[in-house]
Each structure stands twice: as C-alpha cells, then as structure tokens.
Amino acid sequence: MFSLKAVLLCVVCYTLAPSLGQTSDTAEPSRTPQDGPVTVSPSGQFRGSWMTSRRGRQFQAYRGIRYAQPPVGELRFQPPKLIETYPEEVDASEDGPACPLLAPPGTPLDEDCLNVNVYTPNNNSSKPLPVIVFIHPGGFYSFSSRSNVFGPHYLLDKDVVLVTINYRLGTLGFLSTGDELAPGNNGFKDQVAALRWVRRNIRAFGGDPELVTLTGYSAGSTSVVLHMMSPMSKGLFHRAISNSASPVGKEPLGQDLYSLAVRQAEILNCPTDNSTVIVACLKTKPWQELGRSLLGFYEFGYDPVTIWKPIVEKDFGQERFLDVQPEDAIRGGKLLTPVPHIVSQTTDEFFWKAFTVLKNDTLLKQMNENWNRIAPISFQLPRENASIPAERLRQVYLGGRALVRGDVTSARGLGKLYGDSIVGFRVHRLANLMSRHSPHKVFYYEFSYIGNHSFYEDPETSRPTGAAHHDDLLYLFSIGFRFPLVPADGSQDSVMVDRMTGLWYNFARFGDPNPRGADQPELSSVHWPAMTPQERQYLRIGDQLTVQAKLGEDRFRVWEELYPMEY
Template identity: 40%
Template sequence: KGNKTRLHAINLLLKASDGKAPTKSQNLSNDLIVTTAQGKLRGSILTSRKGKQIYSFRGVRFAQPPVGELRFKAPVPPESWAGIRNATDDGLSCPQPRANGSYPTSEDCLFLNVYTTALSKNGNNPNRPVVVFFHSGGWYYNSGGSFLHGPQYLLDKDIVLVVTNYRLAALGFLSTGDDVLIGNYGMKDQVATLRWVQQNIAEFGGNPKDVTIAGCSVGAASIWLHMISPMSRGLFNKGISMSMGVNTLWDVTKDPVPQAKKQAALLNCPNDTSVEIAECLRGKGDQEIASTYFDMLTWEYQPLVEYTPIIEKDYGQERFLTENPMKTFLEGNFVKIPWMTGMTKDELDPWAYYIVRNKTLSEQFYDRFDVLAPVTLQYERGTQRSHLASQAFKEFYLHNQPITESSKRELGNLYSDALVRYGQHMTSKLACKLSDQPVYAYEFEYQGRYSHRYIPGTNTPFGVVHHDDLIYLFYISLLFPEFTPEDPETQMVEKLTTLWANFIYTG
C-alpha cells in the first residue's frame, strides 16, 4: 500500500437475482446465559434471513440510569447484580420530541443490544469481529432498538453486532459553557458503550481487538468525532460512516450559553446563572424537556441539527473534545484506521422539496436567503464570510431566480451538498492524504419499493434518500416488511451486507 492511501468508489446497483433461503424472525425465550463483568444475562433466540440462530441480548444496561443528580452528568458505570437478569426485550429509548407511541421512552435509557451467532464456550472464544452501531436522528430522536436495527440481515455474516442508545437533545448535549453543565453527555454515552464492549464482548464471541464503529447521519459524524476524541483512543479499529453530516458540526465552536438560556426560558426556568438553569432543569420531567425541542429551532423545523457536541474546557474531567475537531483532523492528530464512507443518490432532496411545495416558505427562503440559508444549511451566521457564501450559493444553485417547482433538483442539491456531500467528500480526501490506512467511498443508487420518504400522496419512493441504505442492512420492523427470497430487494440485502462484512473482516 505504501504511504499513499486509496480512495475506492463503489456504486451499488441491482443486476442479478440472489435466491437465498427465506427465514422469519422468532423470539423464543430460553436459558441462554452469558456472564458479563456486572452479572449474568439471559438472552433469547432470533432467526436470520437465511435461517441462522441469532443469540440476542437486548436491554443490556451499560451505565447507571442518568436520572436525578446524574442528569446532565457523564455516564457512570453500571452496578453489578446478583442472579440472572433478563435481556430478552429492548430497553426503553431515550426521551425525544417525537415520542408518539411508536416506541416508549424514559430517561432511564442507557441500554444496548448485542447479537451474535457464536458464543464463547468453556473459555474458547470464536473471536468474531465486532460492529458497534450508533443510530441517526439529528442527535434529538431515534433509538438503538431492534425495531429500527434488527440483526436479521447482518447476522448472516460472521460478526457480533452491538447497537446502543445514547442521550439526545438537551438531555444529551445541553451546556452552560462552564463546570455546571459541561455538555457532551450523549457522546460520552457512546464512549461508555465502547468501554463496555472492551470489557464484555469476548463473552458474546466477539474480539475486543477487532471493533468496527459505524453509524448513519449524526451517527456517522460520531464516527469521525471518535477518530478525533482523546476519550475514544484504543476502543476501535475500523470505521464506517453513512451520510456523514460533518458540516452540522460547525456549532462545536459556538458559545453554548445563549442556547442554554433559551432552553431554560422555554421551561419557565430562571436563566441568569448556570446554577439556576441546572437546578431548575433538574426539576423538570424528561419528556417535558424533550417536548420543547422544536421550539428551540429558528425557522420551519430548521436547522436539522440544533444540539451538537461542543469543545469542553478543562475542569479536571475526561473531555470528549478539547479543541475544534477540524483543527485536530487537519493536524493529523486522529486515529488512523481503515474507513468506509457512503452516501445515497438523493440524500436530502425531500427536505428541499418540502420548501418548494409551500409557496409561503419558498418565498420566505428566497427573500431572506442571506439570513435563512446559514440556518438551514448550518454554516456560520451574521458574518461577512457568511454573507459572501450565501450570495455564492444563491447564484450557483438558484441562479438568482425565485424558487418554483422547477427549482426542486437544484435546491435538493444545495441541501445535500451542504449538509452531507461536501463534508463527507472533504474528510474522505483529507483522510487519504493524512492517513496511511485505506479509505473507501460508495454512493448508494438502488431504489427499491420502500423508502424513508415518498412522493406526497403516493406510495412511490421520492428517490434514494437519506437513511435508505439502512433498509438493506437492518430489518426495520417499525417501518418495513422483512424481505424474503421472492422480494426484489433481497439481492441488495446480500450485496450490501457482503460489502460491509468484507470491510469488517479485512479493512
């Protein structure tokens, strides 16, 4: 390989039929017992797409409940227990504004799921490579639950899969910029997951020295941050970033105090001092806090990401970020690992189309572009550089013409380029230059019958949009059926899981 790294482009297109055997998932409780450092767990059995037995351990606590005085604190290692604890159901998801009954939430949410097809026996460990997946959701919603990340597709490969929850929005990222509310709790939850894996994964047949971290959207941006964070060193060996929104991280350099004051005011809390904010917010209900998220936003559900990780000042604590992550990255001070990045063909087009279809919004966006573009596209606001960038974007993408139906492709490209493509392409190229490890890039172009976004009023997928590649990696039972050999999507499941497995096995 030499000192130069390779950037590999992989276009995933459907070309031939697969014809593998059908399977259906089961959840048969039995006496499947694994001993962790904290105590014994009873698992259950699922069935993979091709009929393999999957040993499933769900709702595994990796940190103490972050409630009471532990709210707005770094995660604390879990306590041990006596006897056998059931790990046969998902733990509750973390509080989020979209708690609509689809899945229950609770502040006591620091749980992970482990899936394997080969357990350690009599001290003999199969030493399977491990994948730890961090979910998407703008750092304010979503879950690591099996209803969104079912293992039935990936576990046809010889890997161990871990999917985890982490704290979200204000409960996961609120900071007062001092030692009262430091911030980055959600990212430190992810680190706690990786430390749990190092301590326990061998009992599930996994190799703690062969860990791939993976994620989609902000989960993908999390991978990049773990490559930089001093807290994450030595906890993983490879990375996969899908639709990585690195550009949303410009906010790591901002002063978090105005955001904290606004959050407090929305909950009728005094906000003159950090102590007042913290004491009042600790007295509010978790869902009460989560439900204010959309009121924090500036314009029509924008920006897509409001709460982000921040740079921590040194108060003697473990710090997730110690300086601007891009500065750290450019200086080459990041973990050099094999890294695969990917994006979908149409990414954020539907979000732009939402504006195009609404005459009032499209007129507002065009007329106030200099103010609203930095909000929606998440770059710095109110500076001369911001003004020049807005002018350039308006001319290049909109040709200085009012937004109409014919603008949807250009506006979609603006959203996708600004929030996904540019940042992912830039960091991939920089990694090629600064790392001696291989870097791979793919674009996912396959459009099946199902999507996370449909053309309004139809069952026709909008395109190949943000999150759509997840459909072929995980059985997302909350949204889609489980694919069988008769389904045309089956071959793409085989292609994409094979691509992932080959990278996980060999880098």
C-alpha cells in the same frame, strides 16, 4: 399540541411512524424468558432470547442491557457511570426504552435509557467473531437502538456479533453551558461508556474485543469520526465506518452550546440569567417535557436539521471527550485511534427537504422574500457575514431565480442545495482530509440505488424518487417500525442486502471491503480501490457497482471558494 402529520415531514419522522411495533415479517416466535440463551461475562449473567435472521438462521439476542447507571436525579447532565458488575441475572429478553424524544403516545421512552443490545450467532464460538458496533442516526435528538428501529436480521446472516447502543439525546445528552456545571458532550461520553462495556464483556458473547468495527450513520457518523480523535476512546475499536455526515464543515466547532441552553430554559419557563439558574431549573423538569420540546428549537419550518452539536470542551479538570478541532486532529496526525475507514454519502441525501418548502405557501413566500435571513438557517451557514455566501449559493443552485411551487427546476436545485449543505460538502471534506492524512486506507462510496422503499417516498405514488438520506441502512438493518423485511428471494433489493452486508462483513474482518475468495458471488465484480489524494476514486453503489472518480467536485467547488480550508 403538534400535528403528527406535520412532524412526519421533518427529519424526526423516522421515529414517529404510526406503527412502532415490528412488522409481521420480522416478528419472532413467542417464547418465555426462561427459554432464552444465557451468557456469563466478567460483569455478570445475562438471559436473552432467540431470533431468526432473514435467511432463517437462529441467533441469540440480548437486549436492553444497562451499561451505565440511570442518568437521573443528581446524575442528570453528568457524565455516565459505567456498570462494571451486575449482582443478579439480567433479563435481556426484550428491548429497553428509547431515550426521551418527541414521539406519539405508546412509544417506550424513559430517561433511564442507557442500554445496549448484543446479537450473536454463537456465544461459545471457538474462534471469536468480528464485532460491529452501530451508533444510530437522528440529529442527536431522535431514533434509538431498539430492534424494531435498527434490527439485526440482515447482518446476523454473517458471522459477526452486532452491538447497537442508546445514548442520551437533545438537551439531556448535549447540554453545554461552557463552564464546570455542564462542560458538554455527555451523549458522546455515553457512547464511550458503551464501548468500554463492549471491551470488557463482548468476548463472552462470542465477539473479538480486538476486532471491533465502529459504525454510525448521520449523527452516528459524526460520532464515529470524533471517536477516532478522542482521548477517551483510544484503542476501543479497530475499524471505522462513517455514513452521511462529518464533523468537518464550514467553520470550526464551538466551545459551548450556551444559546441552546438558554432556548431550552425559555421553552420550559426556566430563568435564563446565568448557567447556575438554567442548570438548576432544568434538573427539576420532568424528562417528558425535555423530550417533547424539540419543536421549540426550529427556526424556519423544520430547519435547521442540525441543532445539538459536538463542542471542543474547555478544561475544568473533567475527562474531556474532545479537546481539539477535528480538521486539526486529522491534518496534524493527532488521530488517537487511526484505523481503516469507510466514508460515504447518498446521491440525493436531503433532497426531500425542498418539498417541505415548495408545498407550503407560507414557507415558500418567506424563503423567497427573506433569502439572506433564512438561507443560513436552512443550509447551516456560519451566521456572521452570511449574506454574500447565501446570494452566491442562490446563483449557483437556483440560477438566481425565485422558487416556484410545482416547478421541477426549483425542486431539483433547492433539493441539491439542502443535500450538499447538510451532508455532501462536509463528507467531501472528510474523505479528502482522511485520504491525505490517515495512515490507513480510506474507502469512499456513493449510494445511488433506488429500491422498493426509501425514507422519502412520494406521498401520491408511495414510490421512492431518489436515494435519500438513510437509504443505504435499508439494506443493512431490518427497520421494522416502517418497512417490511426484504425477503431472500433473489430480487434486486435482496441482492442489495447481500452486497451491503457482504461489504461490511469483509471490512469488519479484514479492514478492506473487497471480497476474498469465491464465497461471495454478489461481490464478484467488485474491485473497490482505496481513495488517494490524486485519483480520488470511489465506489458507486447503484444497480451495478462501478468505480468512479471525484465525487461531486464540480458542485463542491463553490463551497471551497466560500469556505476555504487547507487540506
């Protein structure tokens, strides 16, 4: 058995909070399904439910709609099969299950988890509304689109249609043996199927299929960027927002994840002789065992944060999601869906990972004594010839000194190294590549605001200590499984909700986040310039909104030296 307290310290903690029900602040009035609104689309009839936004607006919610056939039995490890018609009315009044992941008892999970949620102010609007599609974060192994995880209560104060989607996680979504048995990227192909479902049906829900903004955070952000170059996603969206992750990193993507397939087989006592026996055996395993197996993939504490990754698919005659290296696609003008783009990172990202090490004597001793072995794991460095980069980073971020428990300098340096290696440098590369080569405007921001809550809160004070990974989502979505609803009371947090949802709303409408007209007083001081290769300006979103330049470039210089790339 695993310790829930221990798991709460890792990235998966965001799906393992003790209470997975919505807080009372976001609870909806009790109604029967027969009271719900009905939408009829080209695919079928859907009966939803009513919800109320943060500012008291009633809106329609259609949750748990299957967009693909259940990926079970012989369809396990296969690309999704889109559902085009529903023979009977679909009960969309409640959330569907999350995809299998490591979770405590009582969490609604099922392998049959390919569902979408649609939230709309009006399914009979005379003028179709902008659509925002959100791909959830979680390292491709955690989180879900359920309404108590990423809820609609903030964005639905705006005239938008919001869609949140599930996609297969972990081995179920990303098994790749590098041959025709498992070419890979099925989790991304799930996302494509959901986008195709949106394209076919969203007009009936009041949305404009020609005005779709694809957004994603962390793993979802990586997904968004890949959709811009995927032949499968061409033309399915018209703006993009990618927050706190990038597929452009320190080394090219691989063509398979065979070592992970072997590791999954070992964890579940399957043979590992070849891909045939691995896939055959994994097909027989209960989905619960696959979902619970996450801890077996960590190599040092809860590192590496990233386990499953996109791959450049070999051609076996299948429809390929990705057939080009991301940096080559951007540099070479091969973005098949080039669109206006927002790119971002937070100020502190994964700073809290330092405490996992510094407060555990065993991990602290191992990292100090075996730095060159552990650094490539924790900081996701290319494994070959890693000792020189590892030592160089130790000098730059830690002054070459040993880590010390309780030492502020150790915590600050190690936390910044975690954040820059996992997120910061990768996003820096993405923003600089896109601003040079995209035919559309690219807007870059740093989220530095520290409000009443954070995805990392000091265990002694229960107060935030930095702008952590995921923290900007606190002001875009109601995250009821862990945080109270931000009231519309004029407080700083309330103003931040208005600002963040306002920027997204503008971008969804115009492809530009800047305000137009006088109807957004919370954004009256904003003039957010697009990023250019020369000035490299960005918006710093803190207590105030200010324009700055050259985000983190002094720190990222060492990474550019260690892992050079032609921009």
